[in-house]
Structures are given as structure tokens and as C-alpha cells.
Amino acid sequence: MGEAAWPSLPDCFFIRRGVILNLFKRLRRGNLGDNIFGFVVLLFGVSILVIMAGIVFQLWLQSAPSREKFGWSFLWSTAYDVQRQNYGAGVFIYGTLVTAFIALILAAPVGVGIAAYLVEIAPRRLNRVVGSMVELLAAVPSIVYGLWGFYALNPFLRDYIAPPLQAVLGWLPPFSGEFVGTSVFTASVVLAIMILPTVAAVSRDVLRAVPDAQREAMLALGATRWEMFSRAVLPYAKSGVLGAAILGLGRAAGETMAVTFIIGNNPQIFKSLFGQGATIASEIAAKWQEASGLTLPVLMELGLVLFAITIIINISARLLVMLLVRGPRGGLRA
Amino acid sequence: MSQLRRPMTGRFKRRRIMDRAMTFAAYACAALAIIPLTWIVIYVFVKGIGVWNARFFTQLPALFEAGGVRNGIFGTLEVVGLSAAIGVPVGVMAGIFLAEYGDNILGGTVRFTADTMTGVPSIVVGLFVYGVVVLNTGGAYSAFAGAVALAILMIPIITRTTEEMIRLVPNSIREASLALGVPRWKTILRVVLPTALSGIVTGVFLSVARVAGETAPLIMTIFGTYYAISKNIFDGPTTTLSLLIYKLGGAPNPEVVKVAWGASLLLILIVLGLSLLARLIFKGEGAKF
Amino acid sequence: MSYLHEISEPVVEVQDLNMYYGAFKALDSVGMKIAKNRITALIGPSGCGKSTFIRGLNRMHETVPGARIEGKVLLDGEDVYAENVDPVRVRRKVGMVFQKPNPFPTMSIYDNVIAGIKLGRRHKKSELDEIVERTLNQAALWGEVKNKLKDSGMSLSGGQQQRLCIARTLAVEPEVILMDEPASALDPISTQKIEDAIQDLKKSYTVVIVTHNMQQASRVSDYTGFFFIEEMGAPGQLWEFGETERIFSNPKRKETEDYVTGRFG
Known part of the structure; x- marks a missing residue:
């Protein structure tokens, strides 16, 4: 068993050589089911990164009017005036x-x-x-x-x-x-x-x-x-x-x-x-x-x-x- | 002549007294952890049990008299159930990825991000889902939006528990299956996952318990209502027990506040019940709190 | 079996000692005298209770949850297990060096040496300096570290760390020093240095050393105790005890002979 039977998938996917090249190599060599499964769970793993990035992006996007109006001084300004916005x-x-x-x-x-x-x-x-x-x-x-x-x-x-x-x-x-x-x-x-x-x-x-x-x-x-x-x-x-x-x-x-x-x-x-x-x-x-x-x-x-x-x-x-x-x-x- | 038993004096006595004092302090800290929990549980029980009657479970909330929390009960079940339906598969799959394919830079990044995500305030997740779901469905507050927010809170917990539980499965079990010529993906789904199941289910229960009591992210996703919950999960405000506690608990009328206590009792029982259930399911070492 | 007759003026006298881990009996009815300013080696196959035995001498055994003990351990005639004897005092008098070097990683070499004496009365800086130099010399380490006393204890090699641990134990000025296979994790050169240091120690200390290494036992010790278990799961016993020369040249029991001649173990 060992290495040959358990190649760590992303090991060859992301580190050793190019992503795409290895994907094709493995698709030809390995079991098709294994490749699909590995790819699917990888997508779910990556979804966590996507959510995190999404949080930053959305908050940045949605806060645009406020950021444009107040600039960096928003961070230290203690003003809070609803009347004057x-x-x-x-x-x-x-x-x-x-x-x-x-x-x-x-x-x-x-x-x-x-x-x-x-x-x-x-x-x-x-x-x-x-x-x-x-x-x-x-x-x-x-x-x-x-x-x-x-x-x-x-x-x-x-x-x-x-x-x-x-x-x-x-x-x-x-x-x-x-x-x-x-x-x-x-x-x-x-x-x-x-x-x-x-x-x-x-x-x-x-x-x-x-x-x-x-x-x-x-x-x-x-x-x-x-x-x-x-x-x-x-x-x-x-x-x-x-x-x-x-x-x-x-x-x-x-x-x-x-x-x-x-x-x-x-x-x-x-x-x-x-x-x-x-x-x-x-x-x-x-x-x-x-x-x-x-x-x-x-x-x-x-x-x-x-x-x-x-x-x-x-x-x-x-x-x-x-x-x-x-x-x-x-x-x-x- | 006795050297070992001579009476304690001077510096040695001071060292011993310090030791006793600090040991006592540690006991006191342990006791201090028990006081608030006991206080809260008893207080909520005493205040809440009085309003538990048929009206409480079957009526809608009222603003100027004691009403019920029927919509909150249904809303909690609906939103939490939906969130589990979204969060559990994502979390478990991501956990499989980390355990089986995650010993590399990408896995490390995902792991670290998941850990960091557990520290993101739930209200921030609420704002995010408002931007992504509510605004993209025509500004409609909905049970679905709330479920997405809660799912995001569940995912990192389920992911990390799943990973840890799968890693506990001995390699010999995997190898036995592989040696029979079973492909890796079938080995994971049919041999590894079932072996780790009790631990994974525990993680799921704990995460469900945690989000069942969430309030903050629901304010900007399901909004809350005193009326019956919307029949369409993608459109129309819904409410949960936690949101009703927030609204009714701050009401000026003491009769209405009592209903909030009744809802708190129900919510605490649900959450503590799920947590205890999780502990019962999982008998192994390394349980987290 | 009890070997109490051979030594007339013991520092430590162990009488009918039984030691347990929970329900498991690790040591059965050991009797032994340990001679003052001599080196006593304890040998025997793995799992026969040698380490357990010496942990019983300074009450380290009881730090393991569920561990308990029966019998007497007399230190200068006083039972260390008597009621109202404080284990902290026992350990001041009976120091211990462990199998793996365990210096305190957050302390400098200097602070490691004085870690124990700082617990007791206050010392002047000059006094501390003197103690550090003397004990590091006794542990045969002074020459190698005198210019970097402020460095972390972790910067030293494994053998140096172990000698640092010996110096740390000496600084407390115990009567008896227990060593639990102090050289088993080290290379031959470090082992040699530690053995030399141990030889010098007996001028002022009583040393008990557990070892797997028969040559080491015969080289450094004056007395040797052979521990043995009759079968797996049975408690360890003190099988034979006597002057080292006699144990190695003329053992009385067959198992001792088999062991010291390397026929098993």
C-alpha cells in the first residue's frame, strides 16, 4: 500500500507541477470515480475560502456610499448626527x-x-x-x-x-x-x-x-x-x-x-x-x-x-x- | 532530630500557605463557572414556566397582552432545519477534503480560514447574506436568507469536527478496503465515513445547537414578524424564538415580557437538549466545547 | 526477597515496599539498603519496576493518578511516607534526574541551575554565581557553557542538557540523587561524560542509578540490585542485591547470571 495507493491528490494538483497538466495526467491514469470525487470535495473545501472572500467583498461593496462620503476619517470620527447625516x-x-x-x-x-x-x-x-x-x-x-x-x-x-x-x-x-x-x-x-x-x-x-x-x-x-x-x-x-x-x-x-x-x-x-x-x-x-x-x-x-x-x-x-x-x-x- | 516532620516555619510555611491559597483559588474559579449557569437556568425556568399553557404554544404574539409564540416555534424549526440542509453537506464534504486531501498548502489555507471563520461575528455574516441573498432576491427578507446565514455559521464547525473525526479512523481500515480493490472514493464513503459517523453527528448537533439560539444575523435576513410566518421560504418575513425574545423582552408591558421568558425557557431547553444529546452520542475522547 | 543485611549504615532503607498503579501491582515486597556516599545501580529487563522503585524513594510515584504505595522508605531513619511528612521536603532531600533531559525551555542556563534553590531561602547574587559555577563543574559542563550562561537551556545538545539537569539537581544539595536511565537517550561520548560526572559525585552524594546498560552498571557502581519479573503481568521483585563486583562475578541466582552475562534482556 502506502504512497502508490494513496497519492495525495492536491499534492500533485497544486504543488509539484501545473494544475491542469496534472489533472489530465491523473484523469488518464487514475480511477475516474476517484478523480471526480476528489474534485468535488475540493470544491467544497474551496467554498470556505470563497465565503470568506465574499464577506469582505460584499461589505466593501455595500459600504461604498459611506466610504466615499466619509473617507478614512470614518474610523476615528466620533460624530454621530442623524439630522446632518x-x-x-x-x-x-x-x-x-x-x-x-x-x-x-x-x-x-x-x-x-x-x-x-x-x-x-x-x-x-x-x-x-x-x-x-x-x-x-x-x-x-x-x-x-x-x-x-x-x-x-x-x-x-x-x-x-x-x-x-x-x-x-x-x-x-x-x-x-x-x-x-x-x-x-x-x-x-x-x-x-x-x-x-x-x-x-x-x-x-x-x-x-x-x-x-x-x-x-x-x-x-x-x-x-x-x-x-x-x-x-x-x-x-x-x-x-x-x-x-x-x-x-x-x-x-x-x-x-x-x-x-x-x-x-x-x-x-x-x-x-x-x-x-x-x-x-x-x-x-x-x-x-x-x-x-x-x-x-x-x-x-x-x-x-x-x-x-x-x-x-x-x-x-x-x-x-x-x-x-x-x-x-x-x-x-x- | 526529625528533619522531614519538623513543624513548618518561616519560608517553608509561607510556601505551603501560598500553595493552599492557590489551590483554593482554582477551586473557586471552577465554582465561579457553575454559578452563572445555574443562576440563568433556574431564573429562566422560574420566570418562564408560568406562561407555558395552550395559548403560549398555539397563539401568535400580542403587543399589549400575553400572547403565544407559535410562529416563533415554527420559524425556528424551519430556519434551523433549512440551514442544516445547506450547512451539513457542505461542512461534511469540506471536512472530507481536509482530512483526506488536505495535507498541503491549499488544505492548510482552508483549515486556517475555517478556524478564523468561527471567530467572525454572526452579525457580520448577517450583513453579508443581506447583500448576497436579500438584495439579489428583490430585497425580500426570507426564511431562506436566514438559513443561509446560519449555514455559514455552521459550516466551519462541522468542517473541523468532520476532519478530526475522519482523522481518528485508523489507516488499517482504509487499507483493508483498498486492498480488496475498492476505489478510494467508495472507501471513503462506505468505510471511512460510517466509522467516523458518531463523531460527525455530534459535531452536527453541536453546530445546530449553536445556531438555533442565534439572533443577530436573522435581524437582517428574516427580519422578524408578529404575524404567521411566510408560506414561501424565498419571500416574506419570518420569525424565530430568538427574535421574539428580543422583541417581546424589551416590551414595556410585563405580561408581554413574561412571554419572552417562556420563549427563553423553550429555547434554552432546545439548545441545551441538543448539546447534551451530542455528548451522549459521542463517547470518545477529545470532545470539544 | 529482602537484602537488608549487607549494609550497616544506610542512608535509605526500604522495607517491604509494594507499589501499585491502580489495580496493577508493579512492585512486590522490595527490601533494600542504600549505602551512603556510594553508587547503587539498579538493573533488570524492561518493565520490571526499576523506574517505579526509584520514583517511590522521593514520592514522585504519587504524582501519577491512581498510584499508591505500601511499606516503608526510611530516609536517615525517618519514614518518608509517615503521616504529616510533606513530599516537598522529601524531594528537597532526594533529588531526581530523568531519562529524557528536561531543562526548562523558557529559562537561561543560569536560571535552570538555580530554579530549585530559588524555591528555598533567598540567596545573594554572589552566592548564586558560586553555586552555578560549582554545580556546573560537578556536572562536567562548566567549561562548555561558562561563556553563555544567559543562553536558553534549549540551545545545548542533548548530552549537555542532561548534564544541566544534573547540575540543577545538585544545586538543591540533596542527600540522595536518583537517576532514571540518565544516559539512555544520549550518544556514547555524552554518556562517557555523564558517567565521569557520576563517579565524582559520590564524594558528597549518595547516587542511585537505573540503567539498562550492564557495562555502565559494572563501571560506575559499588552496589547493584537486579530486578526481575517472573512472568508478564506479575509484579517486579528485587531478585538479587549485593556488591557490584560480586553480582557480576558470582551471582547467587540463575536469572541474575543469565541477565548479567547477556543471555536475555
Whole structure:
């Protein structure tokens, strides 16, 4: 068997020599059914590339009127004037980044903690229970998070968490001001809960990829479990854990419905976290059904900006995780 | 004289205390993950179960009194079913491509793109489908457009699970079939795929569960309605449970909000049920969350 | 079988040790004394429990899920498995070098050496410098790395990495050093260097070395223990123990003779 029976089709299709030449060669040599099948699944594989390219192309196309009118200044302009038809993405980019970063600051330590618990501590049976719970947390629909965040979490944060925070940190601008009905703060906490499964799951995979030899080396030097984790495991897994966190950041930046429900959709550069704000995604969702004229291309351009932000975040995160899990040290998911 | 058992003092004691504190912190993190899930599920149940009656399941939504979500139930089934019909074949075929023909630059590109696609915000996919489907069908919001958007969200998940599951099939099984003179494509379809089936079905269930709760991309594709869903899947607004929750949940009338809670309970049961079912189907290692 | 009579002043005394992985019994009723400032080699066919045995001496065995142990391991007369003995303290006194070199990849050579002592009390920079130089010398590595102490530990060859791991273990100043086939993954020249280093170590340390290599055992060790399993799936036993010269020239049991003469294994 081996090579002769299993020629990797695209190997000869795309790399060794010309595409067409090889297609004909293989058609003459190989089984016709094999060739057709290989070609069909290849088309489906390529369709994923087509969709991705299509997303960029469509958003670019649909946002043309907005791009032509506002130019590059759309990206930083904080204008948002419906009367004068003057729009900018600045306010929404600000809202997106601030909520996503707060969510990340809240979720990253807990997510890595869960991963550490699952990999270094948990007895196997408990491991399954906690693992499933985290999985189900990822399955709860965004809109249900929104409803729960609005009616259940927001009053709780307003009555029990915000007052002590303000008592201690109230002199800082982000914690000053009145806790209004809906808030950036609540939206960020809900986002943190929503990205927790992502951060935890990827961190768990990354920590599992750390070879046990590293753990044993540290333990044999007389380290406690915490010292083993903080001095051998974490430094080894550093880039992957960072990747997990950034992946969570990407999730938070793109999350729509929960934020739309909670944040108040008030296009302003908020100074207090207890005030209202808006994110790119929440603005698109909230304004779509009344959009007309120029607002439609404006929303499309906002979508393009959101796409660019999340793609940059995602690709950098994946590269970091790949660096560790596939490993320059040849350490495949050991 | 005892060196190993002498009482803990000084630095060693501090190291031990730190170790205990950090172990406790890890337990606390695990507990912290359980709190919101429990809170949400119980809260939605308590708030939602009260409106589960005949009217809830058989009537259309009302704006100023408690109505039903019949159109949302049908709409969810229709849009999600259609999206699976589009997304599953594409995803599985692309997964076969990656697993069986994907160890090269093209395969690597497709794989990386699929991974990146899972990170594209669903609302962006909604905008894309609005441009491609809605505008090209005369500006008609439709169940079909919504299904395309959800399918695009499903495809990368199904593709990657299918690939992983097929890669788990031992090579000896392929070789046994090939040695009998069965062509490669038949070997893949008749031997490899069935072996990987339980894993692939799990991936399908998980992806269906994920899109069943989606709302954002549906706003610009099926638009939503309080009336009965359109009979023509290619034309006319439709609604889903998730869109109804969005609309009714923000209503000023508390009776109407209650209906949103009832719909949330139904949606959570569908989504969590599908996720649990997926876990039950798949018994192997390496399950993802 | 128990071989407790031969050594009068042992550092480690193992009494009736049984070791398990879950339901599987890996080691049956081992008794052994390990002489101070001597090198004890453990030989035997694969899977006979040599590695398991030495992992029982510094309580590394229990880091494997489901692993458990019965019996006593006395270190200077104290049972390391007694209640309220902290395994962390045991491992400070009984260091370990593993089969595959496992330096910490994110640390420099210098930081690798002091990784263990940084866990304990604070040291002055000059003290650390002195320790690094001394232990790298003891591990026969100083000359090769003294000009690149800030480089990553991963920049070294496999043999150098293993000697770095030895230096790292020495820096903690344990009483006993356990070595689990430390040269099995290395080339002959590196092996030679490590054997030389081990010879020097016995001036200040007690060394227990697991090896597959009979020549290595006969070259470096003062005492030799032969582990053996009677059949597949049975637990390993300490089949024979004694002075190395005697074990290799005049073994008492037939299986030992067969093994040391290379008739099986």
C-alpha cells in the first residue's frame, strides 16, 4: 500500500507541477470515480475560502456610499448626527474595545483558573462535571444572556456590587457617576461570562500540551504544586494562554445580542462604566430595522470595521496557540 | 532530630500557605463557572414556566397582552432545519477534503480560514447574506436568507469536527478496503465515513445547537414578524424564538415580557437538549466545547 | 526477597515496599539498603519496576493518578511516607534526574541551575554565581557553557542538557540523587561524560542509578540490585542485591547470571 495507493491528490494538483497538466495526467491514469470525487470535495473545501472572500467583498461593496462620503476619517470620527447625516465609527469602536477589554480582564484569570483546575487538580469525575458545565455555559443563546443580564444581573450589580465599588474607587472617573438603568458595566460582566468557556477551553488544551516532564522536573526539585504551575507550566504555556485570552477578546468584540439588550445603545464616549454606551455590533443590531438611505451603508461599513477588528484579533490569537500546541519544539499535544 | 516532620516555619510555611491559597483559588474559579449557569437556568425556568399553557404554544404574539409564540416555534424549526440542509453537506464534504486531501498548502489555507471563520461575528455574516441573498432576491427578507446565514455559521464547525473525526479512523481500515480493490472514493464513503459517523453527528448537533439560539444575523435576513410566518421560504418575513425574545423582552408591558421568558425557557431547553444529546452520542475522547 | 543485611549504615532503607498503579501491582515486597556516599545501580529487563522503585524513594510515584504505595522508605531513619511528612521536603532531600533531559525551555542556563534553590531561602547574587559555577563543574559542563550562561537551556545538545539537569539537581544539595536511565537517550561520548560526572559525585552524594546498560552498571557502581519479573503481568521483585563486583562475578541466582552475562534482556 502506502504512497502508490494513496497519492495525495492536491499534492500533485497544486504543488509539484501545473494544475491542469496534472489533472489530465491523473484523469488518464487514475480511477475516474476517484478523480471526480476528489474534485468535488475540493470544491467544497474551496467554498470556505470563497465565503470568506465574499464577506469582505460584499461589505466593501455595500459600504461604498459611506466610504466615499466619509473617507478614512470614518474610523476615528466620533460624530454621530442623524439630522446632518454625519456619521463616524469612533464612538462604537471605543465602546467595543472597552467592553471587550473589561470582559477579558474579568474572564481571563477565572478562565485560566478553571483550566488549571481541570488539568492540574480535578479528580476525573469532578473534571467531567465542571467541563460539562463550562460547555453548557457556551451553549446558552446570546439573547437569553441579554434578557437575564437586563432583568436579573443588572439589578444585582446595581444594588450589591456597584455601591462598594464606588465607595472604594469612586474617585476614579470609570467608577464615578450614577448607575443608570442599563450600563456598560453590566454588559461587560455578561460578556465576561460569555467568553469564559472560550478562554477556559483553549487554556485547558494549551496546559494539557505542556509535557509532564516539565512538571516532574519542577516537582523533583522540591516545588509545591503552585510553584510547579507558576514556574514551569505557565512559562511554558505562556504564548498559548495569551492566545486563549485574545481569542476571548475577539469573541467579546463580536458579541451582539446580549450587549444590544443591556448596554443602552447610547452613542457616546462614556467616561463612567455605570453609564450607557454602544458597541459596533449593538449599533448594527439596534438600528437595522429603521435603517434607510445613508444609514444602511454606514451600518455596512461598521460591519466591515468589526470584521477587520475581530479578524486581526483572531488570527494573532490562533498563531499564538498554534505556536504552542503544534510546537516549535516538536511537542505535539503530548 | 526529625528533619522531614519538623513543624513548618518561616519560608517553608509561607510556601505551603501560598500553595493552599492557590489551590483554593482554582477551586473557586471552577465554582465561579457553575454559578452563572445555574443562576440563568433556574431564573429562566422560574420566570418562564408560568406562561407555558395552550395559548403560549398555539397563539401568535400580542403587543399589549400575553400572547403565544407559535410562529416563533415554527420559524425556528424551519430556519434551523433549512440551514442544516445547506450547512451539513457542505461542512461534511469540506471536512472530507481536509482530512483526506488536505495535507498541503491549499488544505492548510482552508483549515486556517475555517478556524478564523468561527471567530467572525454572526452579525457580520448577517450583513453579508443581506447583500448576497436579500438584495439579489428583490430585497425580500426570507426564511431562506436566514438559513443561509446560519449555514455559514455552521459550516466551519462541522468542517473541523468532520476532519478530526475522519482523522481518528485508523489507516488499517482504509487499507483493508483498498486492498480488496475498492476505489478510494467508495472507501471513503462506505468505510471511512460510517466509522467516523458518531463523531460527525455530534459535531452536527453541536453546530445546530449553536445556531438555533442565534439572533443577530436573522435581524437582517428574516427580519422578524408578529404575524404567521411566510408560506414561501424565498419571500416574506419570518420569525424565530430568538427574535421574539428580543422583541417581546424589551416590551414595556410585563405580561408581554413574561412571554419572552417562556420563549427563553423553550429555547434554552432546545439548545441545551441538543448539546447534551451530542455528548451522549459521542463517547470518545477529545470532545470539544 | 529482602537484602537488608549487607549494609550497616544506610542512608535509605526500604522495607517491604509494594507499589501499585491502580489495580496493577508493579512492585512486590522490595527490601533494600542504600549505602551512603556510594553508587547503587539498579538493573533488570524492561518493565520490571526499576523506574517505579526509584520514583517511590522521593514520592514522585504519587504524582501519577491512581498510584499508591505500601511499606516503608526510611530516609536517615525517618519514614518518608509517615503521616504529616510533606513530599516537598522529601524531594528537597532526594533529588531526581530523568531519562529524557528536561531543562526548562523558557529559562537561561543560569536560571535552570538555580530554579530549585530559588524555591528555598533567598540567596545573594554572589552566592548564586558560586553555586552555578560549582554545580556546573560537578556536572562536567562548566567549561562548555561558562561563556553563555544567559543562553536558553534549549540551545545545548542533548548530552549537555542532561548534564544541566544534573547540575540543577545538585544545586538543591540533596542527600540522595536518583537517576532514571540518565544516559539512555544520549550518544556514547555524552554518556562517557555523564558517567565521569557520576563517579565524582559520590564524594558528597549518595547516587542511585537505573540503567539498562550492564557495562555502565559494572563501571560506575559499588552496589547493584537486579530486578526481575517472573512472568508478564506479575509484579517486579528485587531478585538479587549485593556488591557490584560480586553480582557480576558470582551471582547467587540463575536469572541474575543469565541477565548479567547477556543471555536475555
